[in-house]
Amino acid sequence: MRLTDAVVTTASIRSPIRNAVVGFDEMTVSVVALITDHVRNGERLTGYGFTSNGRYAVTGPLKERFVPRLLHAEPDELLASDGSNFDPERAWQVMMRAEKPGGHGDRAHAVGVLDMALWDLVAKVEGRPLYRVLADRYRGGTADERVFVYAAGGYYAPGKDVAALQDECQSYIDMGFTTVKMKIGGEPLPVDLRRIEGVLAILDRPDQLAVDANARYGREEAREVAAALQPYGLRWYEEPVDPLDYHGLSAVAAEYEGALATGENLFSARDVENLLRFGGLRPDRDILQFDLALSYGVVEYVRILAVLDELGWDRRRCIPHGGHQAAIHAAAGLGLGGNEIYPGVFEPFGLLPDESAVVDGYVRPTEAPGIGFEQIDQLYAVLREAAHS
Numbered sequence: 297m298r299l300t301d302a303v304v305t306t307a308s309i310r311s312p313i314r315n316a317v318v319g320f321d322e323m324t325v326s327v328v329a330l331i332t333d334h335v336r337n338g339e340r341l342t343g344y345g346f347t348s349n350g351r352y353a354v355t356g357p358l359k360e361r362f363v364p365r366l367l368h369a370e371p372d373e374l375l376a377s378d379g380s381n382f383d384p385e386r387a388w389q390v391m392m393r394a395e396k397p398g399g400h401g402d403r404a405h406a407v408g409v410l411d412m413a414l415w416d417l418v419a420k421v422e423g424r425p426l427y428r429v430l431a432d433r434y435r436g437g438t439a440d441e442r443v444f445v446y447a448a449g450g451y452y453a454p455g456k457d458v459a460a461l462q463d464e465c466q467s468y469i470d471m472g473f474t475t476v477k478m479k480i481g482g483e484p485l486p487v488d489l490r491r492i493e494g495v496l497a498i499l500d501r502p503d504q505l506a507v508d509a510n511a512r513y514g515r516e517e518a519r520e521v522a523a524a525l526q527p528y529g530l531r532w533y534e535e536p537v538d539p540l541d542y543h544g545l546s547a548v549a550a551e552y553e554g555a556l557a558t559g560e561n562l563f564s565a566r567d568v569e570n571l572l573r574f575g576g577l578r579p580d581r582d583i584l585q586f587d588l589a590l591s592y593g594v595v596e597y598v599r600i601l602a603v604l605d606e607l608g609w610d611r612r613r614c615i616p617h618g619g620h621q622a623a624i625h626a627a628a629g630l631g632l633g634g635n636e637i638y639p640g641v642f643e644p645f646g647l648l649p650d651e652s653a654v655v656d657g658y659v660r661p662t663e664a665p666g667i668g669f670e671q672i673d674q675l676y677a678v679l680r681e682a683a684h685s
Contacts, residue, residue, distance in 0.1 A: 297379065297421075298371040300340070301331040302363045302410075305682040306353040307346070309642045313451035316481030316512035324353040325645060326405070328363075329683035330413040334421065341420055344669050344679045345412030347405050348589040348618040349642045350560070357406040362391045366410065381421045384414040388595040404563035404592050411593020412622050412667070420666040426622070427661045430629025434598055442658040443627045444634030446506065446531075447471070448619060449641060450478020450495070458494035465495050465505075471639060472654030475504050475531055481512030485524060492528065506557065508534035515544035522552040532557040532583050546576025557583035560617035563591040565599040572607045579609045585636070587617040588626050601630065619646040621667050628661045644674040 305327045311320040326347045334341040347354060366374065369390045376383040391407050419426040431439035447468035450461060465476045478495055480488040488507075495505055507530055513521060518536035525533055532555040537544035539561035549556055562571060568586065571577065577584075584604075588597050601611050612633040616623045619638040627635045637654075638646035649671035652659045662668035670676045 297332060297334050297375065297382070299330055299366060299374065300333050302367055303329040303331070303683055303685060304355060304358045304363060305685055306355055307645075307678060307682075309349055309645065311641065313453045313641070314482060315451060315479045315508070315510040317510045318350075320349075322352075323349065323642075325349065326353040326355060326358060326409055327679060327682045328358065328409050328413050329679065330366075330410070330417060331683065332417065336420075341417065342683050343413035343415075343417030343420065343666070344683070345409040345414075345416065345622070346589070346620070346645055346679075347409045348587050348620065349638070349645070350617075351402075351405055351590060354402045354406045354409070357403050358409070362403070362406045362410055365391050365393060382414055382417050384411055384418060384593070385595050387411075387414050388593070400563040400567060400591070404596075405590050408589045408591060408593040408596075411595055412589055415594055415622070416666045416669070423665050425661060425663050425665065426625040426667050427627075427629035430594065430626065435629065435631055438631070440628040440631060442660045443624050443632075444615070444657055445473065445624075445637045445654060445659050446475035446477060446615075446634065446657070447473040448477045448508075448636045448638050450476065450491075450508075451641070452479060452482045458491055461491055462494050462498050466498050468639060469499070472656065473637075473639075474657035475506065477506040477508055477531075477534070477636075479510065480507045480521070481509040485521060489524060492525075492530075496528065502529040503531045506531040506534060508557075509536050511535045511538050511561070513537055515541065515547055518544060518548050519551060522548050526553060530554060534558065534583075534585070535560070542571060542574040542576070545571075546574065549576035549578060549582070555581040555583060557585055557615075559585040560587050560590070562586060565596060565603050568600045569603045569607070572603070572609065579607075579613065582613065583633075584609070584614045585617045586614065588623055589618055589620065594626060594630075597626065597630070621648065621652075621662070621669060621672070624648075624652070624659060624661050625667055644672065644678060647672045647675055 330343040419429045534557040614632040615634040
């Protein structure tokens with residue numbers, strides 16, 4: 297069994313929406329297809345992966361460094377010891393050859409997308425869904441049969457008023473979500489507070505709403521916003537300051553009694569250790585949002601979970617950013633606290649299989665072999681086109 301080819305393409309997820317920091321009118325993702333010599337049902341077995349939204353495609357690192365390392369490796373360097381399947385942990389070591397420590401930026405996304413495709417292959421070779429493979433390998437066979445999900449939306453858009461925001465969030469509730477998230481920081485605070493109050497008016501409880509500042513605020517403004525948000529009793533206040541401003545985050549955490557959420561823009565176990573040691577976060581309430589596809593994939597995420605264990609954090613505090621099917625499998629297989637979903641945004645990459653309908657805020661991972669991208673017609677069309685380009 298060996299890799300015979302790896303196809304890298306770029307797909308657009310452009311949209312007129314914006315958060316407090318960036319617009320998405322030029323947003324792209326990388327798509328990869330790892331093709332093997334293993335034939336099943338008359339076709340070569342192929343593993344698929346793609347990067348998460350919010351970071352641009354990483355074509356250069358993929359084509360110049362990480363894909364060539366995989367394709368030029370000796371076949372047994374990518375395989376389990378018995379040669380029966382691929383081994384993502386060994387492949388990870390191959391991909392990271394000659395890479396210096398630190399600098400966890402675009403290369404973390406490049407390795408992450410290849411890691412996703414490798415795990416898709418591993419589970420397909422076994423003929424099982426990825427979450428059960430992960431549970432057997434890393435959790436003693438215990439898998440969650442359903443995963444908490446929340447609807448991430450509430451972006452700013454031209455002509456979008458409070459009524460339109462209310463309609464959007466109501467549509468998520470109608471879909472079966474019990475928790476929704478909206479953006480703040482892109483308008484003056486009084487405007488954002490009116491937007492928050494508008495959404496709260498359609499919800500049963502204030503803790504059904506989370507807000508996301510996308511690291512828009514400086515330290516003092518983040519504290520002022522925290523004070524304004526405190527009376528509402530929201531689910532969480534996300535990324536109040538720059539992701540690496542641990543001192544600023546600690547200052548907010550010292551004053552804000554509600555939950556904080558952060559981590560989607562940190563990409564390594566070492567970054568996570570620094571966050572938890574110096575960011576002032578509280579393991580009894582705060583949410584960690586590390587994204588597998590952006591942070592070197594499942595292999596590094598397992599190291600991240602080891603850091604949580606060492607520092608006394610429950611892995612259920614992890615609710616990954618990303619909104620993709622692979623993260624649902626990881627949440628179910630590794631025992632995480634849930635996953636983000638983007639209904640109607642960044643399609644087709646955030647779509648779920650029809651069988652994974654949201655019921656009372658939870659979804660069941662697909663039982664299809666691999667990650668199950670093939671169960672999502674619109675997404676699989678994009679992936680298959682990439683594989684044959």
